[in-house]
Amino acid sequence: MENLLLEWLSMDGLLLFGIGILAAIIGVMFGAAGFVLLPALLLVGIPIHATVAVNKFATGVSSLSTVLVLILKKKVRLKKMLPLMFVAAFGGISGAFFATRLSEQMMNIIACIVLIAMFFVVLKGNKKGLVSEQQDTEEQDGEQRTTLIAPFFIGIYDGGFGPGSALLNITYFLKKQFSYLKAAELTRFMMFASCISAFLFYFFYGIVDWGFAIPVTVGSIVGSHIGLKIIPYLKGKWIQFLLPTIFLLLIVQVVADLLSS
Template identity: 50%
Template sequence: MQFIMEQWFTFHSFVLFVIGAIAAIFGVLLGAAGFILLPAMLMVGVPIHTTIAVNKFATGVSSFVSVLSLLIKGQIKLKTMFPFMMVAAIGGVVGAFISANISENTLNIIACIILAFAFLIVLKQQFKRMEIADSSVTKKISRLPPFFIGMYDGAIGPGSGSMNISYFLKANYPYLKAVQLTRFMMFSSCMSAFFFYLLYGVFDIIIAVPITIGSIVGTQLALKIAPYLKSRWIQMVLPVLFFFLFIQMLKDVL
């Protein structure tokens, strides 16, 4: 126990905390936490399966804090979200199973390819995204997309938050409500995938704790500033930060 405590109070742990906080801010505001967290963790030498497992744990825990806050305040009703959460959870387990059965070298290459394509798609969605003023006029949406989004989230994850936000925006929810609902979906897919990775033996608590604390801090900060922040400001910063991390990750992988 003393050894673990000593490992948490190091410069490396502080770096992981900062990574978690920054990733969470981008995750809440744009659904893009994975585009920061995954390449940044690989860049500091964390194996990819452990990176994904820790990513799921950190995002799941920080999402739970948001979910709990939204439920206590009565802003979201659990019975409304529960069916969607169950579908996302099943998808998360399926995705984790697929990822866990791919070798580390192969998964590194796959992650690089998926990161590049997913980022371009998400970036395109961000610039097309429009806020809808009337939250009372919503459309019925299928429960099938949450399964596939959850499966992708469990397998690798970058961009899954943005996919969930877009999913709710298509149902005519305003942007802020879509962000809130997405926390429920991310909690479900991330935690179900995390438990699979935990049983699979690739989870590292020494890495997970500072990342998770950073994610919680970043998530709460982002939720507080979301109503006042123009998303285009974050849209301008995200490509630059991602490009830097992606190039560093490519150098390490190749």
């Protein structure tokens, strides 16, 4: 335990803490925490599957912290989210199971295909007004019709790899006519379910490094609350530009990983 404490308080630990803050802010605002977190963890020498496990733990715990705040402030009704969270959790476990049986290259190929498909969905949605400036009320929460199929497959993707999975959830809720703020809030519930379930699989599989996981997670908790404070100030026209841009950057990142492997 003493060695772990020294590792958390070292320069590397502080660096991981900072990475967690930045990744969580980007993750909450634009659903692309993996754009920062995954390459940063890989650069410090963490193997791909251990990196995914750390990412799941950090995102899951930080999502829980924001989920509790949203419930206590009655911004989201937990009862409405439970079916979606259940299928997301089942998807997360399934994704983690498949990931431990796939090579890093195959994981990157799957990520690339999913991100390219969603990139075109976002472009098409922007032309039809995908991002609404309307602010949802508590009474409106959950009234929009949702399905369980898309959250399940997003959960599989998130549990297995995950770059852009929060962005996929945000896009899903936008397609269901939620405002961007509400979509980002509901996404925290989905990310908590899929990430924690996937993390538990990785934990029992024995590939979690607590020396990396704790500082990244503490940073992610701080960053997630900062991100939620910033979201209300984002304008719809900014988001319409930023969403496809972030998707494109994620695709470039994954393609670069493929070419270098």
